[in-house]
Amino acid sequence: MRLQKLFITTLLSVSVIGTAIPANVSAASYATTKRTYTLKVAGKKQKKKARGAIYNGKTIKTKAPGFLRGNTTMYSASYVFQKGLGVSYSYSSKTWKITLKKGSKTITMKRGSKYAYVNGKKKKLPTPARRVYSYKQKKNYIYVPGEFCAKNLGYSYSWSSSSYAGTFSTSNSNKASSSVTTLPATNGEHYVQLDKPEGLSENDISTTDDYNNYRLIVNIKGNYSSYYSDASHRSVIGDSSFYSYSVAYSNGYTKIYIKPRKATIKGFEVTQTDSYIKVRYDSPKAMYKQIVVLDAGHGGSDSGAVANGYKEKNMTLKIVQAAKSYFDNDPDIKVYYTRLSDTYPSLTERSDLANAVGADRFYSVHINSAGSSATGTETLYNSKGYKSSTGLTSYNWSATIHPYIRSATGFTNRGLVNRTGLAVLRHTKTSSTLTEIGFISNKSEAKKMNSNLTNYGKAVYNSTKASFSKNPTGR
Numbered sequence: 001m002r003l004q005k006l007f008i009t010t011l012l013s014v015s016v017i018g019t020a021i022p023a024n025v026s027a028a029s030y031a032t033t034k035r036t037y038t039l040k041v042a043g044k045k046q047k048k049k050a051r052g053a054i055y056n057g058k059t060i061k062t063k064a065p066g067f068l069r070g071n072t073t074m075y076s077a078s079y080v081f082q083k084g085l086g087v088s089y090s091y092s093s094k095t096w097k098i099t100l101k102k103g104s105k106t107i108t109m110k111r112g113s114k115y116a117y118v119n120g121k122k123k124k125l126p127t128p129a130r131r132v133y134s135y136k137q138k139k140n141y142i143y144v145p146g147e148f149c150a151k152n153l154g155y156s157y158s159w160s161s162s163s164y165a166g167t168f169s170t171s172n173s174n175k176a177s178s179s180v181t182t183l184p185a186t187n188g189e190h191y192v193q194l195d196k197p198e199g200l201s202e203n204d205i206s207t208t209d210d211y212n213n214y215r216l217i218v219n220i221k222g223n224y225s226s227y228y229s230d231a232s233h234r235s236v237i238g239d240s241s242f243y244s245y246s247v248a249y250s251n252g253y254t255k256i257y258i259k260p261r262k263a264t265i266k267g268f269e270v271t272q273t274d275s276y277i278k279v280r281y282d283s284p285k286a287m288y289k290q291i292v293v294l295d296a297g298h299g300g301s302d303s304g305a306v307a308n309g310y311k312e313k314n315m316t317l318k319i320v321q322a323a324k325s326y327f328d329n330d331p332d333i334k335v336y337y338t339r340l341s342d343t344y345p346s347l348t349e350r351s352d353l354a355n356a357v358g359a360d361r362f363y364s365v366h367i368n369s370a371g372s373s374a375t376g377t378e379t380l381y382n383s384k385g386y387k388s389s390t391g392l393t394s395y396n397w398s399a400t401i402h403p404y405i406r407s408a409t410g411f412t413n414r415g416l417v418n419r420t421g422l423a424v425l426r427h428t429k430t431s432s433t434l435t436e437i438g439f440i441s442n443k444s445e446a447k448k449m450n451s452n453l454t455n456y457g458k459a460v461y462n463s464t465k466a467s468f469s470k471n472p473t474g475r
Contacts, residue, residue, distance in 0.1 A: 029137075031065035033164050039067065040133035052165030053080045053146070059165070060084030064134060064141040066166065072126045073159070073166050073198060075146040085168060087153060091142050098129055098142060102153040111142070118152045123232045126197075147198040156274035159199040166198070169274065181331040182269040182280075182287045183475060190239040191280040192258055194218070196272070197227050205277065207270050211336060211357075215259035216268045216279060225249040228256055265356050267334070285358040288334035289475050290468050293354040294327075294460070295424065296320040296337070297366040297434075300344025305369030308446040312367040315453060317342065319365050319437070322457025333464065351427035360388050360473050361397060362432035363464065364424050365456075367449065369441045376412030377405055380434040382425035383418050389430070392471045397431040400470060404463035408455050411438050411445060435460075 031037065033052035038045065050065030051073050062079035075081065081100055082089035088101040096111040109116035112128050129144045146166050150157035156169045204221040220228075227233055228247045236242045244259045260266050260281050267287030269280045284291055296316040298304030304312025320337065327335045336357050338350045345353075354362045368378070381398035388397075398416055406413050414436075419425060425432045437456055438445045449456075 029063055030061045031063060033065075035065075037065050037067075038135040040135070041067075041069065041130060045135075052163060053084060053168065054160070054163060054165045055084050055168045056170075063137050064132070064143070066146065067143075069127050069130075071198070072148075073146045074127070074130065074132075074143040075149075075166070077129075077142045077144045079141075080146070081144070081149060081153075085150075085153075085155065098144065100144070100149055100153060105153050107149055107152055109144070116148070116152075123148075123152070124230060151195060151275045157198070158196075158201070158274040161199075167274070180288060180334045182267070183289060185280060186282070186286070188238060189280055190242075190260065190282065191237050191278055192242075192245070193235045193237060194228065194256070194277040194279070195233040196274065196276055197224060197233075200224070202272050205270075205272065207268070209268060210257075211265045213259075214261060214263055214265055215257050216266075216270075216281070218256040218258065218270070218277065218279070220254040220256070221252065222254065223249050223252075224254040228254060265336075267357075283358065284334065285475070290333045290473055291336070291357055291359045292333060292361040292363055292464055293336045293338065293350075293357065293359045293428075294320055294323060295350050295362065295364040296339055297364055298344070299339050299342055302344050305367055305440045307369060307441045308443050310440055310446050310450055312369070312440055313342065315367050315437070315440070315449060316365045318453040319456045319460065322454040323460040324457075326458060326461035327464075330461075330465070333468065347423040348427070350424050351429075354428045354430060354432075358389075359428075359430050360390075361392075361464065361467065362424065362428040362430055363401070363460065364432070364434040365460065366434055366436050368436040368439045370439060372441055372443065374439045375442050375445055376414035377402075377409045377438055378414035378417050378436045379405065380417050380419045380422065380425065380436065382420050382422065382432065384420045385425050385432055386429045387431055388471075388473075390471060390474055392431040392467075394425065394432050396471070397467060398433040398435075400467040401433060401435065401460075401463035404459045404466065405435050405437065405456065408452070408459035409438055409449070 031050050033050050035050050036047050037050055039048050048067035051067055053060040053066055053075055060080055062076055064076035064079050066073055066075045077089050081087040090099045098109050100107045107116055107118050109129050111131055114125055114128055116123055116125050126145050126148055131140050132143050133140050147157045150168055158167050160167050206219045208217040210217050225247050242260055243262050246257045248255050258279055266281040267284040271278045298313040336353055338345045338353055379398045379402040381394040385394040387393050438449050440446045
């Protein structure tokens with residue numbers, strides 16, 4: 001009886017062990033990330049450092065290690081896509097045809113071909129699919145370009161250097177790059193969608209609103225010019241009138257120039273996922289809640305007032321540049337600048353910019369000049385000028401900003417002055433104002449202004465913020 005019990009106990013122990021690890025599989029047979037394996041790729045025996053795969057935070061176990069070929073991580077179609085991601089997979093050894101299917105998306109390709117078909121649409125592959133022989137497993141496996149297949153099947157994909165693995169997940173959009181908060185999209189939204197190559201992080205991407213040239217510049221760290229020049233990596237959605245798209249590489253950055261129209265300023269919003277960059281665009285008023293055009297008086301060949309060793313154009317520029325440092329950190333206000341360097345936009349161009357973007361406010365910064373004893377801060381308005389779309393008059397706009405500027409200067413309060421003949425106050429089709437900080441012709445006042453230009457820039461920002469708070473746009 002004791003012998004029978006011992007036999008049964010031993011048999012149960014073996015059974016338990018057997019269910020934990022099947023007889024034909026051992027834990028050691030799975031590939032180990034970062035370990036070097038010998039593979040035969042494209043007929044050549046090579047040593048490859050194993051790359052892992054993670055899906056929704058869980059490591060995908062595979063006997064066929066991922067590896068880098070050129071700039072592309074290759075993954076086993078069977079282990080990673082079929083078993084790991086749940087993708088339907090088939091391969092014909094007779095025709096070399098590979099089929100991956102997930103939901104409504106189907107990818108077909110042939111071993112060794114440079115092209116694949118996604119729902120019947122031909123797309124260029126970063127590198128062809130391959131049959132790879134594993135010397136460790138003594139077996140062939142079919143490998144496909146991981147990022148391309150993941151994104152075209154609807155997954156998000158990114159490379160994790162710390163885990164040394166590609167991470168797969170369901171697509172999840174994140175706000176990025178746009179410094180100004182935008183209004184919700186309409187049903188008829190227009191956008192450009194750009195694929196993101198493997199290893200490109202959100203922090204490597206920034207944007208420049210080059211509105212003077214009617215375009216957005218997407219700046220990407222590194223040389224991706226060939227990738228983004230390939231039309232298969234971009235789509236223009238909802239816009240049959242889209243004007244131009246171009247790519248260039250310089251000084252360590254790939255620059256993508258997106259120009260929706262030949263000569264129309266658009267507002268932009270940039271969002272990112274692990275899989276793509278989305279650039280949405282529309283008229284500025286449809287995109288932004290609050291818009292102001294900030295004008296640094298004079299510039300270029302027009303020095304403005306000159307006295308006591310100072311030039312008006314330099315002072316106004318430094319004030320506006322200082323204001324910009326505050327506006328850049330405020331996502332609630334979109335600012336367009338008539339100039340940010342020593343250039344000369346004509347008076348017409350200054351008004352035209354405000355009219356083109358549908359500005360809610362126009363704000364011009366100047367320095368006064370008269371006799372050497374003249375002193376004080378004044379703000380000019382036009383009693384016959386245009387109102388904003390919400391009915392804000394030039395006078396009320398000026399009345400809001402003036403106390404902020406006068407407080408910053410500490411100069412004599414010269415108050416509000418009605419000037420109906422000034423070009424920028426006459427032709428700008430919104431509420432407009434022109435502030436005269438102080439007198440450059442007064443030696444002591446000029447010296448004090450030159451030492452406090454940054455403070456005046458802050459006052460320009462604060463006064464604008466106060467006006468929008470007091471008289472919101474309603475958008």
